[in-house]
Amino acid sequence: MENLSIDEINALGTVDVVIPTYKPGTKFTKLIDHLHRQTIAVRHIYVINTEEEYYNTNVTDRYEDVSVTHIKKEDFDHGGTRNMGAAMSDADFVLFMTDDAIPKNPHLVAELLKPFANKKVAVSFARQLGDKKEDYLEYSIRCFNYPNVSRIKTKDDINILGIKTFFCSNVCAMYRKSAYEEVGGFIREAIFNEDMQMAMSLIDAGYGVYYAADAKVIHWHKYSFMTQLHRNFDVAVSQAMMGGYLRDIKSEGEGKKMVKTVIKQLFKSGRIYLIPKLVVQSGFKYIGYYFGRRYDKLPRWLVMKLTMNPSFFKKYYEKKA
DSSP: OOOOOHHHHHTTOOEEEEEEEESOOHHHHHHHHHHTTOSSOOSEEEEEEEOGGGOOGGGTTTOTTEEEEEEOGGGOOTTHHHHHHHHTOOOSEEEEEOTTOEESSTTHHHHHHGGGGSTTEEEEEEEEEOOTTTOHHHHHHHHHHSOSOOEEEOGGGHHHHGGGGGOOOTTEEEEEHHHHHHTTSSOSSOSSOHHHHHHHHHHHTTOEEEEEEEEEEEOOOOOOHHHHHHHHHHHHHHHHHHOHHHHHSOOHHHHHHHHHHHHHHHHHTTOGGGHHHHHHHHHHHHHHHHHHHTGGGSOHHHHHHHOSOHHHHHHHHHHHO
């Protein structure tokens, strides 16, 4: 992406931020603070919080440009809740973030906005950084999923990148509001992956998805093996339910590629003792993914054991009854 001055980036349009929250902690406090230090100022921040009793009003009350809307847990939906926030904004661009993603520096908004100088770009998403001191394995996996090279992804890349063509993360992703509205917003009643579904819709409509490697957020998790299994089950369910490319293009090959790449990195860094953990973790991920792709053939009791989102499946089975 060509170099643009701050004035040129600013001239591209206004930016609002939408952040769904649930029991937000210290990372959320840092996120709000960092958003107010950006070289490109955001116009307004819309917080859609799940369960008012868990929300600390002191974090946002001091900011006039932050609005908080509270919803019940049963009303939360990965796609619908974000659509609610987007509907409150009339900005040219809407930046969606999660409450545990922290901007690495004051240039996050500028680096996400810059790609929109290309009218073909409908969304740009940030690079997620792990912490090599806290969890080197997770750090290595993040390096594989979020490399240090930016690129635009379009329909022409499907045969080359496969499922990765539609990879996009609402942990930190900015959307051109007009394109977002053109394809109807995020899918409603989404168990997961509303961002990849949106990317698929935008690419299908002829737009490009831009990975902005210079837009950086600190975001990583220390999941247990079982949590990884549950998470990948829901990922696979979302792909099967959403259909289209997400259902038809399998992602097992990408998983194998990740394991091979990370093993090489572990050898190179002298951390071969982490390889058994990687193998076991990957096994749990695969089991979750395998059963998730076949959720509709599983008994209800097993689905409820495997999912991270039992409330989603409760509604799902009620509608089927």
